[in-house]
Amino acid sequence: MAYCVHCGVKLGEGEKRCPLCQTPVYDPAEPHPAPAPKPYPVRTPEQELKRSKRFLLTLSALMLLAPAVLCQIIDLLISGGISWSGYASGALLMLFVSVTVPLLAPRHQAYVAIGTAFLCLNGYLFLVERLSGSSHWFFPIALPALALGAVLVTIITVLFRLDRLNRLTLVAAVFAAAAVECVAVEWLHGMANQWNGSFRWSPFVLAPCLFISFALFFINGNRAVREEVRRRVHF
DSSP: EEEOTTOOOOTTOSSSSSTTTTBBBBOOSOOOOOOOOOSOOOOOGGGGGOOOHHHHHHHHHHHHHHHHHHHHHHHHHHHHOOHHHHHHHHHHHHHHHHHHHHHHHHTTTHHHHHHHHHHHHHHHHEEEEETTTTSSOOIIIIIHHHHHHHHHHHHHHHHHHSOOOOOOHOOOOOOHHHHHHHHHHHHHHHHHOOOOSSSSSSSHHHHHHHHHHHHHHHHOOOOHHHHHHHHOOOO
């Protein structure tokens, strides 16, 4: 005896649809017919368009070259020389190099991206120092601060790729690295400007970053708390 799953009406033998609500009747024991072939050919992977790295590099170069040239022209027309346009052109060049160079090294892309970003940021900040004519701050402050940041990011990347860090501990490590970086920046700035031995602003960054980092490490180490957090925030 069969009944409709939607309205519950009694079904007769061989009914394909409910006579009351027209709900289709499916018999799990009945073999399903094979799907009919599509009237159009299926695209094979060989027919898919292959992306060319050379094409991507050329396209990105043209997209960044156009605003750089435009900035140079506007700067020449307004100020009669190269002033502010050097900052814009340098930023575009840094963006082009930092994005395109890792594409050429697919095997170690993460480490190449870190090294490329480190070199590009150093080059751009050195350019800013030269163009602005300000006091010498690149070598005593910017270069060691960026070097420390690159080392911290590399350590975190290695630990994550070796499965020593999960998503929770990865975020905790990032906050801890940010705290160390802020303290180092203030210390370098103080050493370059007759430091009096006291930290002024970095403790206000250090305290919340370390609190969040320790809290995440505690959550990761406590299984019950970790599972409760995952159920609530899907992390």
